[in-house]
Amino acid sequence: MNEPSSSDSMRELVKQHFRQQFSAEARWCVFSPGRINLIGEHVDYSGGLVLPAAIDRWMVAAIGVNGRNEVRLFDARFELSACLPLRVPLAVEKGSWLNYPKGVLSQIQERGITIPGFDLCFSSNLPTGGGLSSSAALEVMVATAVELVAGIQLDPREKARLCQQAEHRHAGVPCGIMDQAAVVLAREGHFLLLDCADFSVEHVRWESSQAELMLIDSGVHHQLASGEYRNRRDAVEKAAAEMGVSSLREVTSDQVRAFAFSEAVLGRRALHVATEIERTRAAVTCLVQGDCDHLGKLIQQSHHSLRYGFEVSCPELDFLASCCNAQPGVMGSRMMGGGFGGSVLVLLERAAAPALQSVIELAYREQFGLKASFLMTRPSGGVRVEACCGSL
Numbered sequence: 001m002n003e004p005s006s007s008d009s010m011r012e013l014v015k016q017h018f019r020q021q022f023s024a025e026a027r028w029c030v031f032s033p034g035r036i037n038l039i040g041e042h043v044d045y046s047g048g049l050v051l052p053a054a055i056d057r058w059m060v061a062a063i064g065v066n067g068r069n070e071v072r073l074f075d076a077r078f079e080l081s082a083c084l085p086l087r088v089p090l091a092v093e094k095g096s097w098l099n100y101p102k103g104v105l106s107q108i109q110e111r112g113i114t115i116p117g118f119d120l121c122f123s124s125n126l127p128t129g130g131g132l133s134s135s136a137a138l139e140v141m142v143a144t145a146v147e148l149v150a151g152i153q154l155d156p157r158e159k160a161r162l163c164q165q166a167e168h169r170h171a172g173v174p175c176g177i178m179d180q181a182a183v184v185l186a187r188e189g190h191f192l193l194l195d196c197a198d199f200s201v202e203h204v205r206w207e208s209s210q211a212e213l214m215l216i217d218s219g220v221h222h223q224l225a226s227g228e229y230r231n232r233r234d235a236v237e238k239a240a241a242e243m244g245v246s247s248l249r250e251v252t253s254d255q256v257r258a259f260a261f262s263e264a265v266l267g268r269r270a271l272h273v274a275t276e277i278e279r280t281r282a283a284v285t286c287l288v289q290g291d292c293d294h295l296g297k298l299i300q301q302s303h304h305s306l307r308y309g310f311e312v313s314c315p316e317l318d319f320l321a322s323c324c325n326a327q328p329g330v331m332g333s334r335m336m337g338g339g340f341g342g343s344v345l346v347l348l349e350r351a352a353a354p355a356l357q358s359v360i361e362l363a364y365r366e367q368f369g370l371k372a373s374f375l376m377t378r379p380s381g382g383v384r385v386e387a388c389c390g391s392l
């Protein structure tokens with residue numbers, strides 16, 4: 001099993017790199033986590049309900065002011081460095097990781113906040129592009145760094161929103177608000193019930209004795225993901241318009257079933273959204289009542305709906321999910337995130353994990369010639385700050 005490096009070792013690593021890169025001591029450390037989503041997939045941009053949690057894997061940064069008109073970045077994991085000037089517009093560079101920090105800096109500047117120059121050295125134990133939202137972790141890490149160096153505190157929802165806008169405008173990904181909200185607002189040991197219609201949140205307790213959560217990274221990322229994501233957004237908007245509502249949040253699955261859409265595909269997309277929102281509500285009841293068996297069923301139904309209704313799965317994810325569901329001690333599994341690759345989330349009994357890993361690893365390699373990676377996780381706290389020297 002792929003164990004996360006401890007937060008202590010990551011903190012020391014980035015502080016050391018900071019010293020080497022910038023010949024100074026870092027003043028603060030920021031831990032910006034990745035996230036999972038228990039259920040409520042592809043519904044955030046329809047104003048739906050989602051149930052994410054931050055995880056115990058992070059992007060970790062060491063930060064200090066530098067007295068210059070620029071932000072110097074060093075990515076210790078991939079050995080990338082960059083220098084971003086603060087007094088000129090930061091242009092989009094197609095395909096570059098720098099679009100995320102650039103987008104966040106630009107969004108903050110557009111809000112009239114003056115950003116002092118700073119240095120930031122970071123590393124990460126989060127897979128990139130694996131559906132755990134390393135992109136939101138990166139954005140929130142940079143936004144938090146700016147709060148520290150500028151001596152301000154952004155409203156947490158505004159912070160999530162500006163990170164989302166950075167992803168839209170600079171990275172060109174028209175994502176919903178779930179990822180950034182989870183990274184900013186999550187609470188240790190809880191899932192975050194987020195209502196994407198009005199941005200209200202409720203923290204729903206996770207009893208760790210109930211079951212365990214495993215993530216399986218399929219190792220595949222199909223190219224069509226971003227184009228298809230836009231198509232799905234267009235389809236749900238069109239379906240809502242045909243039904244005469246501003247978003248599909250406003251309709252029930254029965255209303256969708258009874259409606260005659262202009263194209264059958266719109267009915268399939270809308271039915272996924274409406275039923276997924278209903279499943280998310282039901283999942284909250286399961287968490288409150290400690291009913292993991294039923295929660296597992298809802299998770300399986302979610303995968304089925306994403307596969308056949310929303311059509312965002314792929315053979316690798318379908319194979320992993322159905323193999324897991326057939327194993328002893330597994331309550332349910334499903335594809336997680338945007339789809340067309342990325343990870344599968346498994347709800348299982350603790351004792352079942354080692355056997356499950358060996359069975360799935362072998363079966364996946366035999367079927368696709370690919371190596372799956374496994375990690376156990378649990379709901380953890382959102383972004384947090386530590387003083388490296390002195391007080392916050």
Ligand code: ADP
Binds near residue numbers: 096097124138
């Ligand atoms: P996910 O958010 O699911 O991990 P995305 O495709 O949304 O996948 O975001 C991944 C992108 O985020 C990467 O292609 C890269 O640009 C950026 N990124 C993530 N982690 C790092 C990192 N450690 N260093 C630099 N860029 C990173």
Ligand code: MG
Binds near residue numbers: 133134135136179
């Ligand atoms: Mg992302």
